[in-house]
Amino acid sequence: MERQVAAVPRTTEGDGTPVPQRLLAAATRLFADQGYDRTSVQEIVEAAGVTKGALYHYFGSKEDLLHEVYARMLRLQQERLDAFAQADEPVEKRLRDAAADVVVTTIDNLDDAMIFFRSMHHLGPEKHQQVRAERRRYHERFRALIEEGQKQGVFSTATPADLVVDYHFGSVHHLSTWYRPDGPLSPQEVADHLADLLLRALRP
Numbered sequence: 001m002e003r004q005v006a007a008v009p010r011t012t013e014g015d016g017t018p019v020p021q022r023l024l025a026a027a028t029r030l031f032a033d034q035g036y037d038r039t040s041v042q043e044i045v046e047a048a049g050v051t052k053g054a055l056y057h058y059f060g061s062k063e064d065l066l067h068e069v070y071a072r073m074l075r076l077q078q079e080r081l082d083a084f085a086q087a088d089e090p091v092e093k094r095l096r097d098a099a100a101d102v103v104v105t106t107i108d109n110l111d112d113a114m115i116f117f118r119s120m121h122h123l124g125p126e127k128h129q130q131v132r133a134e135r136r137r138y139h140e141r142f143r144a145l146i147e148e149g150q151k152q153g154v155f156s157t158a159t160p161a162d163l164v165v166d167y168h169f170g171s172v173h174h175l176s177t178w179y180r181p182d183g184p185l186s187p188q189e190v191a192d193h194l195a196d197l198l199l200r201a202l203r204p
Helices: 019-034 041-048 052-058 062-086 091-108 110-122 125-152 161-173 187-202
Strands: none
Touching: 019 041, 019 052, 019 062, 019 110, 041 052, 041 062, 062 091, 062 110, 062 125, 091 110, 091 125, 091 161, 091 187, 125 161, 161 187
């Protein structure tokens, strides 16, 4: 008797795009347009042109998709921040580059950011804690640049570094509520303005 072997979902579909990327793109579009809680698994797989079996093979659940939508942006930003922090440049330039970059990468992934801040409460306790830990790691690396400049006397110590971090990321986290691609400012122009504000606030 011939043994039955469970079918493994193909890693790519018709246009050659990997299935996980197709699912993430479809989920991101639907979550942004109609909200996480109003989007069904069936709608996601139909939009991605794959089966439910493929979704559960790669992600396990709709919640896993929500987590990955934000986690992929955070991974990108963490990698870029690490590169800026380690660069052989004066601390003022490294901080400004990092401050501007997080603005540009957030605008480039505006749907991801909007989905996260609207829907983070849908994550279970374990994933919620994991995301908070990942964000904390990013903020701590950013804060370390400020503290480095404060120790060198390049930045003022009048305001605690923690408050400076909250000040900048408060602006970043609100980008999804007001930035429009067809507005008067490009992503880089917004980034330059916010980074310059941060540096001006830190100068002795």
